[in-house]
Every structure is written in structure tokens, then in C-alpha cells.
Amino acid sequence: MLFYSYFKTLVGKEVTVELKNDLAIAGTLHSVDQYLNIKLYNIRVINEQLYPHMKSVRNCFIRGSVVRYLQLPPNSVDVELLHDATRREARGS
Amino acid sequence: MGSVEGLADLVDSAITVITCDGRIIVGILRGLDQMTNLILAECQERVFSSKAGVELVPLSGLHVIRGDNIAVVGEIDEDKENEMDVTLIRAPPLRPVTH
Numbered sequence: 001m002l003f004y005s006y007f008k009t010l011v012g013k014e015v016t017v018e019l020k021n022d023l024a025i026a027g028t029l030h031s032v033d034q035y036l037n038i039k040l041y042n043i044r045v046i047n048e049q050l051y052p053h054m055k056s057v058r059n060c061f062i063r064g065s066v067v068r069y070l071q072l073p074p075n076s077v078d079v080e081l082l083h084d085a086t087r088r089e090a091r092g093s
Numbered sequence: 094m095g096s097v098e099g100l101a102d103l104v105d106s107a108i109t110v111i112t113c114d115g116r117i118i119v120g121i122l123r124g125l126d127q128m129t130n131l132i133l134a135e136c137q138e139r140v141f142s143s144k145a146g147v148e149l150v151p152l153s154g155l156h157v158i159r160g161d162n163i164a165v166v167g168e169i170d171e172d173k174e175n176e177m178d179v180t181l182i183r184a185p186p187l188r189p190v191t192h
Contacts, residue, residue: 019165020190021111021187021188021190030099031099033099039099050184050185051187053117053139053141053184054111054165055179055182056173056177056179057167057169057173058168058170058173059167060165060168061099062164062165063160063164065161066113066165066190
């Protein structure tokens with residue numbers, strides 16, 4: 001639940017999602033749900049020459065189960081805060 | 094405001110689905126549930142190849158795609174769709190999802 005809450009704080013930010021089929025999609029994070037499904041607006045596929053498959057798509061929904069990495073803008077991550085929160089979650093308090 | 098609810102407002106609009114085995118299916122979204130199982134009408138598969146342009150394969154009937162097999166659901170932007178001819182695009186097919 002921690003990362004669900006955390007990702008919700010990133011709504012509106014520019015993120016890049018790398019999928020398990022090696023496709024990487026950058027866009028504005030519009031929403032996240034409990035399964036960590038992601039909705040991106042105004043997307044741009046990284047290396048569009050090789051991946052023109054989504055050329056006619058502006059907004060997309062990515063199933064949480066196929067996400068490999070989420071690249072976040074460095075200035076919107078408070079590593080210390082996140083670190084503490086994950087430790088607190090691990091302790092279960 | 095979950096994303097699945099976000100997909101609900103795409104009902105009756107044209108979408109493109111990328112499946113876990115790397116296929117690309119375009120159709121009209123008729124329904125969905127929480128597991129992202131989708132009901133698609135007027136489907137067409139777009140087969141990409143680096144040797145020839147995109148081949149459009151019509152799929153008859155109504156299709157239900159199980160949520161497990163769905164990677165991405167894209168909203169088709171009419172303007173972007175109209176200004177290009179997909180059959181001219183050459184690209185290798187997408188790789189399947191490996192978990």
C-alpha cells in the first residue's frame with residue numbers, strides 16, 4: 001500500500017515507464033490504482049523509430065503487472081522520507 | 094479514481110491493445126471489469142514486420158481478452174490516426190512480455 005500512496009503523490013509529474021517487453025513510455029502520470037496500473041497522458045515512446053506501434057496513441061493505460069521500472073524525476077523524490085517510510089512499513093508500525 | 098475506472102470512460106471508443114505476446118489489436122471497447130478483462134468489437138490485428146508494411150487482419154465477432162494477457166491499452170487519437178497511413182509503417186514486431 002505504501003507505493004500506491006507514494007505514486008499517488010507523483011500524479012501530474014513526468015515519468016518514464018519501462019515495460020517487461022522492453023518498450024519504454026514517457027508521459028504525464030494521470031492516475032495510479034491499487035494494482036499499480038498506471039495511466040499516462042501525452043505519451044512519447046522512447047526510441048520511436050524502433051517502436052512506432054503506438055504512434056496514434058496520446059493517452060494510455062499500462063497494466064501494473066507488465067511494469068519493469070518506473071523512472072521518476074529526481075527532484076520529486078525525497079529519498080530519506082521514502083527510506084524511512086519503507087522501514088516503518090517493514091516493521092509493521 | 095482508479096485507473097480501471099479511468100478505462101471505463103473509454104467504453105465505446107476506439108482503442109489499441111498490446112497483449113503480453115506482443116500482438117496489437119485495435120477495436121471498439123464495449124466493456125471491461127476490475128481484472129482488465131476487455132470486450133472488444135470490430136477488432137483488427139495489426140501485424141508489424143520489418144520487411145513489409147503493417148498487415149491489417151480483420152478479426153470477426155466480439156472478442157474478450159483476458160486481463161492477464163494485456164500489457165497496454167491505448168486511447169486512439171483520431172487526429173493522429175487520420176494523418177498517418179499505418180500500412181506504410183515498417184517495424185519489427187514487439188517482443189512478448191517476459192516476467
